[in-house]
Amino acid sequence: MKIGIIGPADRAMAWESHLRPHRSVSEVIITSRLKDIGDVDACLLLDDSEERLARLLKAVKQGYHCFLVSELPTNRDQVEKVYHAAEESNVLLQFSHWPTLAPASKWMSKKVVKPSLVQVIREINHTEYYDSDHNFDYYWIDELAFCLRWINGAVHHIDLKTVSFKGEHLYMLHLFLRFDSGATANIYINAASAESNHHRVAADNNYMLDCNVREQSVRLAEQKNYQKRLYINKQTFDASKSAELASLEFLKSIQLNRPTIYNGYHLVELTKTIEKVKKRLSRA
Template sequence: MKVGIVGDAKRVVAWEKHLRPHQIVREVELCPHITEVGKVDACLLVDESDQNLDILLQGIQLGLNCFLISRQPTNTQKLEKIYRATKEAGVHVQFSHWPTLAPATQWMMDRMDRPSFLSITREIGYSQFLNTEDEFRHFWIDELGLCMKWIDSGIHHIEAKQIHLEDKQPVAIHIFLRFDNGSTADINIYTGASESKHLRIVSSRQELLECNVPTQTVRAGRLNSANKLYFDRQTFDPAKSAEKAALMFLKSIQMNQETPYTSYDAYQLSNQIERIEKRLKQFI
């Protein structure tokens, strides 16, 4: 496959290194602008700017299969346009929703389809928190996107509560979700911790999975013949996340299958973000 990479020179070169190990890639073309991409099988758009969705839409209209590498966008109107344009153009689009694309998560999702219970705790060391509303917002948005993608059911009920100190510093948020299929999920973010911690726990009737996100270590628990809980352990390399995400995108194109995180996923997430933010405003 021939792959184009569009964006800032330093980041483009870094992503080229992620592509080189794959035999599926025969040629890589580096471009500063989407309009300069020639005839390629796939295009990686590395762009954190406010215009990245406009550039992505332009790429789709040019008939390019695109992987947008950026913080998760949340502009509902633009995401709806992108979703509809993707369908019309018949191209593949992937978003870099890292909670979903991470190797540990992919392994867990393959092992457990639609968990009945999902609990996420993220504690951020107060010395590491940049103390911006936007950074705090994206902490819970990323986890919400994972809950929606994994449980894959309509959301029946939402509860949400957010805490600020003196209406300035965001400290904590708790989100509870009940899905149409009966599954539940809760997200807890806290920015005043002495030490950082990030844990995801999921369960079905047969198995329990616990993921230490920073180390990408998963403990899988089941009952043994004596009805005692025992655990197996799987460890994944966090440094391989980008390389594997690129490979998943290319294989989706090659196999003509949906990407791991599609334009529809991004659009649906933006709708639920609006719903939660309306809920949060009720308690200000």
């Protein structure tokens, strides 16, 4: 396959290093503009601009399988346009939702395929929060996308509690989701914490998983042979491998003609749920 990378040269070269080792890749073309990409089978679009969905739509309409490496876009109308265009053009889409693509998350999703419960606790040191490039919405949307992708079902009930001062900036959010399957998800975000803490917990009838996201370690608890005692196994993962593994997932999806790990359908469902949550926020 010939793969094009569209974006700044320094970032493009880093991604090229992830693609080159794969036997399925015969050539990598780096350019800053879509019109210069030439005859390729797929492209990586490295774009954090406000125009990234418009550029992605152009690439899709030209028939390229696309991997958009950026913060998740959340404009529902534009996301749906890209999704439907990809379906019509029979091309694959992948989006860089790193909580889903991280090695720890992928390992967890293989152990617990259909969680009955997911709980996310993300406490952000208030100084780190002020210095961050992200606003409050980024944090809860990122975790919402993670829960929706893993549970992979329709949401039929949303409950929401927030803390804000003078009705302006949010500092704390507790979001509860109940799915048609009976599964539930709790998301707690605190942007005024003394210390940073980030855990994702999930369970089904066989396992309990507790991921320390900052350390990229997972504690797996299971009960064996009907004994009361829980057996604990700890796994540690290398978060720096996320981009490499994401590239491999994208290439495998093209070769096997199967949906990507985080695709247009997942993003459309996310934008629908974001709209529901924001309606609740406007009344909070």
